[in-house]
Amino acid sequence: MIEGRDPKLMEELIELGGADLVKCYQCGTCIADCPTGFAETPLSAKRLIHLVKLGLREKLLEEETPWMCVTCGGCEERCPREAEPFEIVLAIRRWQCKEDDTYVPLALSEIFARGHTQNVLNPMRKELGLPEIVTVANNREALQKFREMLKETNVYKRYSYIFREE
């Protein structure tokens, strides 16, 4: 093994849903129309895939660009290899979460606590004449079941400390 390079990195990414990265031939179509191209440090699926192929774990771990994705699907639509770059970006995020807990988005605990990323019980509903919310946010029994289901997932088992009942 060349120092600092880990050939197993690619396998780990494939395991996490990034199987398509083997299709990439580094043409750069994925970044040609990426909205983050305007940023000082743009998200480049091409570059991230190259880091994975080179097995550069540390470099990949410190990349914050995968989290900039606006999920517009441009790269998915245009990739000539049909490699679904967005799915690869998601796989890289998952790998980063696995390597470093601080990457795990706190919104997960919000969803576990009330079923939504935000408080959907807006007091304005009544004034507007909207019907009562019937999602898990306003239904104890359904919320309990929802949490019960989430407790079966690996993400709950692994990061259980971020999930709170209230």
Place this chain on the structure above:
Amino acid sequence: MKFCLFLGCNMPAIRPDVELSIRLSLQTLGVEVLDIEGASCCPAFGTFPSVDEEATLAINAWNLANAERKGADIIVQCGSCYSSLKLGRYKLMHGKLEEINQKFLSKVGLRYEGKTDVRHLIDVMHNVIGVERIRNSLKFSMKGMKVVVQNPCHVLRPSKKVGFDDPENPVAFRNIVKALGAEVPRYSRERQCCGGAGGFAKHDKTSNLEFLKKKLDAMKDEVDPDCIAVSCITCLMHMDNAQAELRKLGMIDYQIPVFDYCQLLAICQGHEPSKVARIATTPRDVVIGKILKNRI
């Protein structure tokens, strides 16, 4: 005709007036709107999908199964919700369904059969209800007004999995806006993403604003529209709120009101503007006033 309305998080939390406009305009068109008992977050891409794919599919299936119990397809406005549910359903229907049912849904007495599909509001308006029925439901018209459209990225791409329109030259949204009587001129950056979803704005605010400014400038310089029509809660909030920031920073000196499609439709159908289009950062009174002068 009936549909299960998927609320998501941002719409009921921050823009409940949009939810009202969707409910009222669909009802006026003769669509029965059902609520999904026990629905949750879709889940959004920045949450479970960024950590664990299996958990993501479990939550997708949870929502799909709860809608399926109502015996109707899902209708959804938010682009991210549409994409998360639609892509999740695609994965479930291409091999993951039994595993997810068994590992997760069966533990809480649920099961997704795969019958309930996910449809975006534009798709239902254009391909199920149709422009003729939309036209016939109107009491007011947008005749004489220029409206530019912002297609939600998530309904166009990846077209093989989520699409119902030509991804390079989408027509459905233009057609249903035209049905309100408005002129829908093209502009060069019509297909550009608004930039509001995901972490772009959080990671690099300045570049994100510059990106949106390009789009707004193209609208202003090439068309000078009365307003922008969107059909995604993120497009609505971002294009509306970011304009105030751009003005504050001296990056633009104009303002273009932003409406969700159903807000324009509901107003044209005679629903109360102060209810269906209550919340906005960029003032919309001039546009509403113009519509109300145009009784059919």
